[in-house]
Every structure is written in structure tokens, then in C-alpha cells.
Amino acid sequence: MLWNARPVHPRVMEFGRFVVYILASRRYGTLYIGVTRDLVARxxxxxxxxxxxxxxxxxxxxxxxxxxxxxxxxxxxxxxQLKAWKHWWKVQLIEQRNPYWVDLSDRL
Incomplete structure (x- = not known):
């Protein structure tokens, strides 16, 4: 595989890193996947x-x-890769690290 995800807490993000993120409308709702260098601004x-x-x-x-x-x-x-996944696979990925679908933006 081409990717090597590193489970790093958002507060320790280093300058120059690239971020893949998932947004949701609500728990088990509509999902959006994006990539950026500046997650806060995005x-x-x-x-x-x-x-x-x-x-x-x-x-x-x-x-x-x-x-x-x-x-x-x-x-x-x-x-x-994530965009090609079925919705349920994405839900399982999310729930491995964030089982209650807590908004992580306050931790940035």
C-alpha cells in the first residue's frame, strides 16, 4: 500500500504534514473525505x-x-482509497478511534 497512517493526536501535528480528514453531518450520517495541509483553516x-x-x-x-x-x-x-470504500467500512474505521463520533475540532 502507498499510505502509512500515523495515529498522531491533532495537537501534536507538525508543520508541513498532510492531513486526510472525515467530516460527518451526524452519527452514521453523511460523510465527507478531504485532504489538506491546514486543517484548522479548512x-x-x-x-x-x-x-x-x-x-x-x-x-x-x-x-x-x-x-x-x-x-x-x-x-x-x-x-x-477511503473514498472508494463502502459507507459501512468508513463507519467501522471511524468507530475504531472515535466510537461516539465526538467532534475532534476542539482538540486542534
Whole structure:
């Protein structure tokens, strides 16, 4: 596999890391998967409606899963892999680390 997810707490994210994240509308609800270098700024853009499209239309704003990568290639490969997964597989991944679907954005 091309990706190497490192389970790092969001507070210790190092500058220059690439982030694959999953947002949810609610528990077991609509999911959005994205990749960025600046997760805080990206979340703010999603929540303020600055990003037209899926997250604004479906009100997908709860940060429920985060993975960090050293390179853009690894992060994009993981994002594509997760987007290809069935919904239930994504739910299982989320619940391994965040069983109550707590919004992780306050830990950034």
C-alpha cells in the first residue's frame, strides 16, 4: 500500500504534514473525505460556507477522523482509497478511534 497512517493526536501535528480528514453531518450520517495541509483553516472554510459544494449543501461539519502523512502523494492516495470504500467500512474505521463520533475540532 502507498499510505502509512500515523495515529498522531491533532495537537501534536507538525508543520508541513498532510492531513486526510472525515467530516460527518451526524452519527452514521453523511460523510465527507478531504485532504489538506491546514486543517484548522479548512474546517473554518467548511463551517463558514466559504466552500461551495457538498459540505455546505449537506451540512457536513463535524470532524470525526484525522490521519497525518509526510507527503502529499501518501495523503492523496489514502483519500482516494477511503473514498472508494463502502459507507459501512468508513463507519467501522471511524468507530475504531472515535466510537461516539465526538467532534475532534476542539482538540486542534
Amino acid at each position: 474546517l473554518e472554510a467548511h463551517r463558514n460556507g466559504a466552500v461551495k459544494g457538498f459540505t455546505r449543501t449537506h451540512r457536513v461539519h463535524r470532524l470525526i477522523h484525522v490521519e497525518y502523512f509526510s507527503t502529499a502523494v501518501e495523503a492523496i492516495a489514502r483519500e482516494k
